[in-house]
Structure formats: C-alpha cells, structure tokens
Amino acid sequence: MSASRIAGSFENEEFLLFRLANAARRVSTLCAGVYENEFGLSVPEWRLLAQIGRFGTISATEVRERTSMERVAISRAAARCLASGLIVERTSRLDKRSKVLSFTAKGRALYRSVVPRSEALASEIEAGLSRTEVRQLKKLLGKLDDHARDMAARAIA
Amino acid sequence: MSASRIAGSFENEEFLLFRLANAARRVSTLCAGVYENEFGLSVPEWRLLAQIGRFGTISATEVRERTSMERVAISRAAARCLASGLIVERTSRLDKRSKVLSFTAKGRALYRSVVPRSEALASEIEAGLSRTEVRQLKKLLGKLDDHARDMAARAIA
DNA sequence: GAAAATTTGTTTCAGATGAAACTTTATCGC
DNA sequence: GCGATAAAGTTTCATCTGAAACAAATTTTC
Numbered sequence: 001m002s003a004s005r006i007a008g009s010f011e012n013e014e015f016l017l018f019r020l021a022n023a024a025r026r027v028s029t030l031c032a033g034v035y036e037n038e039f040g041l042s043v044p045e046w047r048l049l050a051q052i053g054r055f056g057t058i059s060a061t062e063v064r065e066r067t068s069m070e071r072v073a074i075s076r077a078a079a080r081c082l083a084s085g086l087i088v089e090r091t092s093r094l095d096k097r098s099k100v101l102s103f104t105a106k107g108r109a110l111y112r113s114v115v116p117r118s119e120a121l122a123s124e125i126e127a128g129l130s131r132t133e134v135r136q137l138k139k140l141l142g143k144l145d146d147h148a149r150d151m152a153a154r155a156i157a
Numbered sequence: 158m159s160a161s162r163i164a165g166s167f168e169n170e171e172f173l174l175f176r177l178a179n180a181a182r183r184v185s186t187l188c189a190g191v192y193e194n195e196f197g198l199s200v201p202e203w204r205l206l207a208q209i210g211r212f213g214t215i216s217a218t219e220v221r222e223r224t225s226m227e228r229v230a231i232s233r234a235a236a237r238c239l240a241s242g243l244i245v246e247r248t249s250r251l252d253k254r255s256k257v258l259s260f261t262a263k264g265r266a267l268y269r270s271v272v273p274r275s276e277a278l279a280s281e282i283e284a285g286l287s288r289t290e291v292r293q294l295k296k297l298l299g300k301l302d303d304h305a306r307d308m309a310a311r312a313i314a
Numbered sequence: 315g316a317a318a319a320t321t322t323g324t325t326t327c328a329g330a331t332g333a334a335a336c337t338t339t340a341t342c343g344c
Numbered sequence: 345g346c347g348a349t350a351a352a353g354t355t356t357c358a359t360c361t362g363a364a365a366c367a368a369a370t371t372t373t374c
Contacts, residue, residue, distance in 0.1 A: 014295070015275065015279050016184070016279060016282060016283060016291065016294070016295060016298075017184055017185065017188050017200070017279070017282070018204060018224065019295055019298040019299060019302070020177075020180060020181045020184055020185075020298060021181055021185055021200075022224075022225045022298075022302050023177060023181075023298045023299075023301050023302040023305070024177045024178055024180075024181030024182075025181075026225075026302050026305040026306060026309065027173070027174055027177055027301065027305050028174065028177075028178055029309070029332090030305055030308060030309055030312075031174050033312070042360095043174070043178075047175060050172075059322085059323095060322075060323065061321085061322070061323085067175065067179075068179045068183075070361090070362070071322085071323070071324090072323095072324085072325090072361075072362065072363090073361080073362090074323090075323060075324060075325090076324090076360095076361095078323095079324085095321090095322080095369075095370070096322095096368080096369055096370085097321070097322040097323070097368065097369045097370070098321095098322060098323080098369090099322085099323075118172065122172050122173060122174070124308065125173060125174070125301070125304070125305060125308070126173060127304065128300055128301060128303065128304025128305075128307075129297065129300055129301065129304070133297055133300070134173065136293065136297065137173070137294070137297040137298075137301070138171070138173060138176055140286065140290055140293065140294040140297070141173075141176040141177060141179075141180045141294075142176060142180075143285055143286055143290070144180050144184065144282070144285060144286065144294070145176070145179050145180040145183050146285065147282070147284065147285025147286070148180070148183040148184050148187055148282060148285075149183055150285075151187060151281065151282070152183065152186070152187055155187075155190075186362090199330090201330095216352085217352070217353065218351085218352065218353090227331085227332070228352080228353070228354090229331075229332065229333090229353090229354085229355090230330095230331080230332090231353090232352095232353055232354060232355090233330090233331095233354090235353095236354085252339075252340070252351090252352080253338080253339055253340085253352095254337095254338060254339045254340070254351070254352040254353070255339090255351095255352060255353085256352085256353075
C-alpha cells in the first residue's frame with residue numbers, strides 16, 4: 001500500500017509527542033484521583049501548596065519561575081486555596097501589584113499530611129523503573145523541556 | 158523553617174509527575190501550533206490520520222488499541238475529519254456497530270504533505286537530545302505508561 | 315515628572331476534555 | 345431463541361484550559 005511506504009521512519013518509531021502525551025495523561029489522571037479523593041486537592045493546587053511548603057512565603061511569579069506553571073493556573077489554584085482556607089495572601093509592601101502567599105494553620109497541617117502520601121505515590125509510580133532509570137528519565141524530560149522552551153521562544157521572536 | 162524540614166526527599170527532586178506534565182504541555186503546545194497553522198489539524202486529528210495512513214482502513218477501536226487515545230477523542234477527531242472531507246466512514250459488514258475509516262483523495266494528499274513536516278518537527282524537538290537519549294526516553298516513557306496503566310487498572314478492580 | 319511601556323495578577327470567553335448516560339448491535343448463558 | 349450482559353460509538357454535561365483582554369502598579373524614557 002502506498003500510504004505506508006510514504007510513512008518512512010515514521011512508521012516504526014512513534015513520535016515522541018505521542019508517547020509523552022500518553023504517559024503524562026496516564027500519570028496525571030492517576031495522581032489527580034489520589035489528590036482529589038484523599039485530600040480534595042487538584043494537581044495545580046497541590047503544586048502550589050508544595051511550593052509554599054518549600055519556601056514558606058512566595059509570590060505567584062516566584063511559583064511560576066520555579067514550577068513552569070501558567071499564570072492563570074496559579075491564580076486559579078490560589079483562589080481555590082484561599083476559598084478553602086488553606087492559605088492567606090497579603091499585598092507585598094515592596095510591590096503592590098504582587099501578593100505573597102503563605103499557609104494558614106489548616107493549610108500547613110494539610111501540607112504535612114500530603115507530603116508523605118505524595119512521596120509514596122511517586123514511589124509507586126516509579127516502581128516500574130529502576131532508580132537509575134528514574135534519574136535518567138527526569139534528566140531527559142528536563143532537557144527536552146528546556147529545548148522545547150527555547151524553540152517556542154525562538155518561534156515567537 | 159519547619160515546613161521545609163518536613164519535605165524530606167521531596168525537597169530536592171521534583172516529582173516525576175510535574176516534570177512530565179511540563180514537558181508534555183510544552184511539546185504539545187509547540188506541535189499543536191504547527192499542525193494547526195500549517196495544516197488546520199488538531200493533534201488528535203493528526204494522530205487519527207497517522208493511523209489511517211499506516212493501516213489504510215481502520216476502526217475506532219483499532220485506533221484506540223494502537224494509540225491509547227480515548228474513545229471520545231477518536232470519535233470527535235473522526236467527526237471533524239469527516240466534516241472537512243479528509244476521511245470517509247463505512248459501517249463494517251462484520252460488525253454493524255463498528256465503522257471503518259479511510260482516506261478520501263483529499264485526506265490522503267494532506268497526509269502525504271503532513272508526514273515530512275511531522276518528521277522534521279520531531280527532529281527539531283529531538284535535536285536537544287542525542288539519538289541514544291531519544292531512544293532511551295521513548296523506552297522509559299513506554300515503560301512508565303505501561304506501569305501506570307497497570308496501577309490504574311488495579312485501582313479500579 | 316509625565317507619557318509610554320512593562321509587569322503582576324485576574325477575568326472573560328471560547329474551545330478542549332473526560333466521565334457518564336445513551337443507542338445500537340453483538341455475544342453470552344441458559 | 346431469548347433475556348442479560350457487554351461492546352462500539354456518540355452525545356451530553358460539567359469542568360478544565362489557555363489565549364487574550366483587562367486593571368492596577370511599577371519602571372523606563374525622554
């Protein structure tokens with residue numbers, strides 16, 4: 001069949017995009033279920049809380065720099081965490097556009113309970129791979145992300 | 158600060174989920190722009206066409222088995238490709254529930270023009286990594302996906 | 315020091331997405 | 345063969361998502 005002759009190398013190796021999309025969707029759905037069912041958190045909410053947990057007090061921009069989350073996602077995650085009383089925000093004195101986020105007692109307590117579960121979940125997910133493979137995979141994903149970011153930046157410029 | 162002491166190993170290594178989500182989002186957005194701007198195709202539509210290109214005539218279920226796409230995504234991609242005259246569908250004689258999909262002349266021509274662009278795009282994206290790293294990454298993503306699928310299946314059962 | 319441009323964060327809108335209900339056809343158990 | 349169960353695809357609905365417009369504050373430029 002002519003169609004398949006045309007395909008060339010495309011035929012045997014599936015495009016990285018597709019594998020990446022599949023793996024990300026699968027892992028994300030799995031984790032989202034756990035965070036939602038056990039803690040009532042969405043993945044972006046947990047991502048935000050994890051940053052506050054690490055850095056104590058942090059602005060949305062700092063979260064973005066550290067996680068590559070989108071502005072909108074951070075804003076929405078923060079709004080929901082505020083509404084559920086997990087965090088408080090205060091306008092920064094240095095820059096009144098900026099609001100710094102920090103835990104309430106309730107938020108800190110929740111964070112403390114999520115961390116071990118999150119680690120256990122990561123272990124479960126990574127259990128299909130060896131330690132070396134996990135390290136390798138993270139490294140390669142980081143490299144790919146960096147390269148793709150460069151490409152996107154160049155495309156815009 | 159007590160919050161950071163709690164974090165433990167979580168502190169240094171970013172959770173695989175997050176890296177995966179970042180890389181997938183970045184690559185997907187990049188590719189979606191190319192397919193959309195240059196061919197008027199969404200990623201799921203291109204994924205579907207790629208399967209028809211490889212296998213000639215194929216049912217939605219076979220597409221799902223081969224790509225891990227969701228039923229709904231396939232159904233919608235097929236509806237749009239039908240509407241834009243890229244494919245036709247015929248009820249299978251063997252199973253009247255099933256519809257087999259195949260190219261129109263227009264669809265085949267488009268497919269032929271997308272394949273080389275898709276390969277070039279893949280090369281560009283993979284250019285940040287060595288050949289070995291690309292192979293490794295694909296392998297690890299496949300393994301991770303398989304393991305996560307098993308976990309999800311076990312969670313339901 | 316005021317106008318222009320930039321940055322921070324929010325909101326809006328339109329399209330994407332996924333779970334669940336649904337329709338139709340096929341298969342299983344008896 | 346007939347009722348129950350399952351499978352193929354579609355549709356609905358409620359939510360998620362991202363791009364772009366937006367408001368407010370800051371920085372830059374002249």
